[in-house]
Amino acid sequence: MINFDKMNCKMGQKIRWGIIGLGNIAHNFVKDLAMVNDAEIIAVASRNIEKANQFASQYHVKQAFGSYESLLQCEEVDVVYIATPHTFHVSVALMAMNYKKNVLCEKPLGVNKDEVERMIACARENKVFLMEALWSRFNPAI
Numbered sequence: 001m002i003n004f005d006k007m008n009c010k011m012g013q014k015i016r017w018g019i020i021g022l023g024n025i026a027h028n029f030v031k032d033l034a035m036v037n038d039a040e041i042i043a044v045a046s047r048n049i050e051k052a053n054q055f056a057s058q059y060h061v062k063q064a065f066g067s068y069e070s071l072l073q074c075e076e077v078d079v080v081y082i083a084t085p086h087t088f089h090v091s092v093a094l095m096a097m098n099y100k101k102n103v104l105c106e107k108p109l110g111v112n113k114d115e116v117e118r119m120i121a122c123a124r125e126n127k128v129f130l131m132e133a134l135w136s137r138f139n140p141a142i
């Protein structure tokens with residue numbers, strides 16, 4: 001469960017999302033999150049600031065960053081969605097959790113057991129939420 005106290009969320013306040021890595025799946029994620037009442041995307045980050053600005057303007061997102069770390073330094077962001085290629089999931093997720101950000105990471109979480117174990121240990125150490133974005137887990141049939 002996401003710990004709302006840790007996120008300093010007040011009753012009725014939306015969960016504030018940041019998106020890291022603005023490729024194909026990030027566009028799908030934004031469209032899906034628009035259907036979630038208690039969520040809002042407040043920041044996006046790309047390695048390229050022009051791409052971040054373009055993405056932010058397309059989806060009316062308040063803040064755009066030209067580096068992943070600068071988004072993680074944004075105190076308003078409660079949780080980040082990591083949509084980089086899978087070989088970069090571990091480095092970005094560890095950095096995010098060390099900034100005390102909750103993390104929803106695209107699948108696969110890591111490329112091997114060691115990476116996943118390091119990510120879980122980091123989540124426990126920082127007391128943040130970590131989850132692989134495995135939508136089928138929430139399919140009522142499953």
Ligand SMILES: NC(=O)c1ccc[n+]([C@@H]2O[C@H](COP(=O)([O-])OP(=O)(O)OC[C@H]3O[C@@H](n4cnc5c(N)ncnc54)[C@H](OP(=O)(O)O)[C@@H]3O)[C@@H](O)[C@H]2O)c1
Pocket residue numbers: 020021022023024025026045046047048051083084085086088106107108
């Ligand atoms: N597409 C799908 O249907 C789908 C489905 C399930 C899972 N996934 C997972 O989602 C993740 C992203 O998939 P995607 O299809 O969205 O990939 P993509 O279109 O290639 O986008 C990945 C993004 O990651 C960032 N990135 C950071 N370092 C990079 C590097 N060295 N080379 C290339 N891109 C880099 C880039 O964003 P910036 O340029 O903005 O930094 C890029 O746009 C993968 O782990 C994939 O397995 C995708």
